[in-house]
Amino acid sequence: MKIVMLGAPGAGKGTQAIKIADKYGIPHISTGDIFRANIKNGTELGKKAKEYMDQGLLVPDELTTNLVVDRIQQEDCKKGYILDGFPRTIPQATCLTEALASLNDALDYAINVDVQDEKIVTRMGGRRACPNCGATYHVKYMAPKIEGICDTCGAELILRADDEPATVQKRLDVYHAQTQPLIDYYNEKGILKTVDGDKDLNEVFSDILAILEA
Numbered sequence: 001m002k003i004v005m006l007g008a009p010g011a012g013k014g015t016q017a018i019k020i021a022d023k024y025g026i027p028h029i030s031t032g033d034i035f036r037a038n039i040k041n042g043t044e045l046g047k048k049a050k051e052y053m054d055q056g057l058l059v060p061d062e063l064t065t066n067l068v069v070d071r072i073q074q075e076d077c078k079k080g081y082i083l084d085g086f087p088r089t090i091p092q093a094t095c096l097t098e099a100l101a102s103l104n105d106a107l108d109y110a111i112n113v114d115v116q117d118e119k120i121v122t123r124m125g126g127r128r129a130c131p132n133c134g135a136t137y138h139v140k141y142m143a144p145k146i147e148g149i150c151d152t153c154g155a156e157l158i159l160r161a162d163d164e165p166a167t168v169q170k171r172l173d174v175y176h177a178q179t180q181p182l183i184d185y186y187n188e189k190g191i192l193k194t195v196d197g198d199k200d201l202n203e204v205f206s207d208i209l210a211i212l213e214a
Ligand code: ADP
Pocket: 008, 009, 010, 014, 031, 032, 033, 035, 052, 053, 054, 056, 057, 058, 059, 060, 061, 064, 084, 085, 086, 087, 088, 092, 162, 171
C-alpha cells in the first residue's frame, strides 16, 4: 500500500500517518522529520533546510525530491509506505509520479485531511513536539501522560519555532499557493480521498480505515 497524506500544516497528517503505518506495518516517511533530524545532527542538508523552515517557507524541490526517491527504494518500502509532508508542490508530485512509473509502480491513495484555516491556527498553538525523538502531542487533544514530558523518551517538550502564530499564518499561505493544487492533481489521477480532519482524531482514523479497507 503506497499512500501520500495531503493537508494543511497542522491538519493531522502526521498523527494519522503514524497510526496507519503502525496498523499496516509500513514505514512512515515524514520529510519534516527527516529535515529536523538533519538540523539536529548539523548536516549540510540540515543547515540549508533550516533557513527555509524557520521562515515558514518550503525547502527547495531539488533538496527534497532526491531524498524521497532514494528513501522509497529501500528494502523496508517493498510492501508500501506512507509519505507525510511530501509531495508539497506540483514539481515534487510530478517527479514522484515519474520515478514510480520508471519502476513500473504507482501510488494507491492520496488522503486529504481537510481542516479549515481558522481551526489550524488554534490547533497549532497547542502542538508540542519532542526535540529528541520527534513525537508530537497536543496540550488538549493528545496530552502526554506527564505535562511537558515526552511519553516515549522523557525529554522536555517544546513549541516548534515554526508553530508560533505568525509563522503558522505564513505556512498556511504557502500551503494554499503551492500545496493545495495537489488536491486537483491527485483527483485527476483518480486516487484522491478526502476525510474531515475536524473530527476527533480516532474518528478521522476510522474514516481513513474505511477508505483503505473498501
Ligand atoms: P507540518 O507537519 O506542520 O506540516 P512538516 O514537519 O511537514 O510540518 O514540515 C516542516 C517544514 O519542513 C515545512 O514548513 C517546510 O519548510 C519543510 N518541508 C517539509 N516537507 C517538505 C517538502 N516536501 N518540500 C519542501 N519543504 C518541506
